[in-house]
Amino acid sequence: MIFPDYHLHSSFSSDSSADMADNIKNAKENGITSICITDHYDIDFPVRPDEPEMDFQLDYETYIKYMSELKKKLYPDFDLRIGVEMGLMYDSKEKCSDFVKAHPEFDFIIASIHVVDNLDPYYPEYFSDKSDKEGYMKYFETILDVVKKYNDYNVFGHLDYILRCGKTKADFFDIKDYYDVFHEILKTIIQNGKGIELNTAGLYKGLGFCHPHKDILKIYKELGGEIITVGSDSHDAKHIGYGFDLAKDILLDTGFKYYCTFKGQKEEFHSIS
Ligand SMILES: [Zn+2]
Numbered sequence: 001m002i003f004p005d006y007h008l009h010s011s012f013s014s015d016s017s018a019d020m021a022d023n024i025k026n027a028k029e030n031g032i033t034s035i036c037i038t039d040h041y042d043i044d045f046p047v048r049p050d051e052p053e054m055d056f057q058l059d060y061e062t063y064i065k066y067m068s069e070l071k072k073k074l075y076p077d078f079d080l081r082i083g084v085e086m087g088l089m090y091d092s093k094e095k096c097s098d099f100v101k102a103h104p105e106f107d108f109i110i111a112s113i114h115v116v117d118n119l120d121p122y123y124p125e126y127f128s129d130k131s132d133k134e135g136y137m138k139y140f141e142t143i144l145d146v147v148k149k150y151n152d153y154n155v156f157g158h159l160d161y162i163l164r165c166g167k168t169k170a171d172f173f174d175i176k177d178y179y180d181v182f183h184e185i186l187k188t189i190i191q192n193g194k195g196i197e198l199n200t201a202g203l204y205k206g207l208g209f210c211h212p213h214k215d216i217l218k219i220y221k222e223l224g225g226e227i228i229t230v231g232s233d234s235h236d237a238k239h240i241g242y243g244f245d246l247a248k249d250i251l252l253d254t255g256f257k258y259y260c261t262f263k264g265q266k267e268e269f270h271s272i273s
């Protein structure tokens with residue numbers, strides 16, 4: 001069993017030049033017969049003057065039209081679902097809600113935090129006035145603020161993405177330091193009927209583990225979390241399905257028996273076997 005890949009990007013994303021034909025080809029070569037494309041849409045992204053092309057806007061009308069036509073062409077041999085990775089900031093959540101509500105044609109919505117304090121922590125200046133631990137906590141508290149107020153998504157993306165960005169990455173990560181905030185985040189996500197993803201990009205982005213860390217995944221399971229998708233966060237086709245064998249072991253070891261796919265933003269459960 002290989003999971004459908006529920007987090008990947010194409011050239012519709014500012015930071016990807018992956019061609020959809022290559023995405024489909026690589027998926028098939030990896031034995032994957034279904035993917036959900038989730039290109040970026042970060043409303044109000046703070047564009048840097050030195051990188052004007054990195055605006056993370058989405059030409060969604062063209063995107064939906066292009067993907068819908070491709071989906072028809074591929075069916076029934078290949079099951080393409082159409083999603084979006086919404087980059088949320090606390091102050092843009094109403095705009096994000098309006099967008100999601102106006103577009104029921106999306107099968108799947110990932111909510112992700114890419115910006116805190118108007119800075120993408122991918123850039124080192126986010127940490128210029130904070131220790132790694134302070135920067136990480138601020139990111140997690142931002143997720144908590146958002147999940148308490150925002151409901152227009154299906155799964156929350158890469159919950160501990162920030163661990164990739166600090167100077168010490170996850171070298172000193174100890175769940176005890178963040179247990180309370182994750183307990184609250186995950187409880188809120190579950191109570192609101194939403195889910196999380198297991199994102200394998202951490203494996204090839206210098207962390208050596210998937211997002212979220214298994215100690216966070218354990219809290220989700222213990223709190224009764226069931227909705228979980230698996231995605232590679234591929235930006236260049238070659239990472240599609242990356243580490244999915246390991247993802248399967250992690251899910252089974254943590255006690256998950258099912259993973260999810262989405263159609264029309266409704267979850268579908270499938271046995272992990
Ligand atoms: Zn992301």
Ligand SMILES: [Zn+2]
Pocket residue numbers: 007008009085233
């Ligand atoms: Zn992504």
